[in-house]
Amino acid sequence: MSSYGRCYTKEVNGSSLPDKKPTVVFVLGGPGSGKGTQCANIVQHFGYTHLSAGDLLRAEQNSGSENGEMIKNMIKDGQIVPSEVTVKLLLWAMEESGNDKFLIDGFPRNEENRAAFESVTGIEPEFVLFFDCPEEEMEKRVLNRNQGRADDNIESIRKRFKVYTQSSLPVIEYYDSKGKVRKIDASKPVEEVFEAVKEFFTSLDDKVAA
Numbered sequence: 001m002s003s004y005g006r007c008y009t010k011e012v013n014g015s016s017l018p019d020k021k022p023t024v025v026f027v028l029g030g031p032g033s034g035k036g037t038q039c040a041n042i043v044q045h046f047g048y049t050h051l052s053a054g055d056l057l058r059a060e061q062n063s064g065s066e067n068g069e070m071i072k073n074m075i076k077d078g079q080i081v082p083s084e085v086t087v088k089l090l091l092w093a094m095e096e097s098g099n100d101k102f103l104i105d106g107f108p109r110n111e112e113n114r115a116a117f118e119s120v121t122g123i124e125p126e127f128v129l130f131f132d133c134p135e136e137e138m139e140k141r142v143l144n145r146n147q148g149r150a151d152d153n154i155e156s157i158r159k160r161f162k163v164y165t166q167s168s169l170p171v172i173e174y175y176d177s178k179g180k181v182r183k184i185d186a187s188k189p190v191e192e193v194f195e196a197v198k199e200f201f202t203s204l205d206d207k208v209a210a
C-alpha cells in the first residue's frame, strides 16, 4: 500500500492524514455526455481541482510507464483499467494539488473502482453529478470531438456504450439508492447545462457556510 499517496489513505498513521477529509464530487455520465466540458466551468466558478481519470490514465500511458501498453489497449477496447492503477493516479494527483475540493471525473466507472476508492481512502462523495444524455447525442459528440483520442471512433464508442450500460450505470444506481445522485439533462446546450450544474454547487456552498 506504500505506493499509494500517503495523505489520503486511511491506513497510514494519523499524523500524515489531513485534518479534515477532502470534499469529493464524482462526475459521471456516458462518453461524450459533457463531463470534461462542465468540469472546466465548475473549476472557474467554485475553486475545485478537476481530476479526470481518463486524462490521468492517458498521461500515465504516455509517460512510458510499465502499465502503458495495458492502458493503451484497454482504452482502445473500451474496457475499464484495474482500479489498482487508477486509484493510485488519483491519490497522487490529489496530494500534488494541495487543494481539498475535488471533481473526480469519469470515476468510479464500475463496482471495482468504487469499492477500491472507498476502502483505500474512506472518502464518501459529497454528491454524484450525473450527466444524463441520449446515446445518439453522445455518439455524435464523441465522433466530432477532434482531440485525437484513440477511442473516438465508432468501434471503440460502441464498446464503451456497452461497458457504460453494464458496469457504470449500476454504480450510479448504487449512489442513487443512497440519495447522492444529482441528475442533469446533459442533452441541452453547454450554457444551459452549466446553469443546472451551478445550482448544486451553490447549494453545497450555502450548506458549508451555514
Ligand SMILES: Nc1ncnc2c1ncn2[C@@H]1O[C@H](COP(=O)(O)OP(=O)(O)O)[C@@H](O)[C@H]1O
Residues within 6 Å of the ligand: 029, 030, 031, 032, 033, 034, 035, 036, 037, 038, 141, 142, 144, 145, 146, 186, 187, 188, 189, 190, 191, 193
Ligand atoms: N452540452 C453540449 N452540447 C453540445 N456539445 C457538447 C456539450 N457538452 C460538451 N460538448 C462537446 O462534446 C464533446 C464531448 O464533451 P466532453 O466534455 O469531452 O465529454 P465527456 O468528458 O463526458 O466525454 C466535446 O467536443 C465537447 O465540446
Ligand SMILES: Nc1ccn([C@H]2C[C@H](O)[C@@H](COP(=O)(O)OP(=O)(O)O)O2)c(=O)n1
Residues within 6 Å of the ligand: 029, 030, 031, 032, 035, 036, 052, 053, 054, 055, 057, 074, 075, 078, 079, 080, 081, 082, 086, 105, 106, 107, 108, 109, 113, 151, 160
Ligand atoms: N475510471 C476510469 C476512467 C477511464 N478509464 C479509461 C477507459 C475509458 O473508456 C477511457 C476514457 O475515459 P474518459 O473519462 O477520458 O472518457 P470520456 O471523457 O467519458 O469520453 O479511459 C478507465 O479505465 N477507468
Ligand SMILES: [Mg+2]
Residues within 6 Å of the ligand: 035, 036, 052, 054, 106
Ligand atoms: Mg472526458
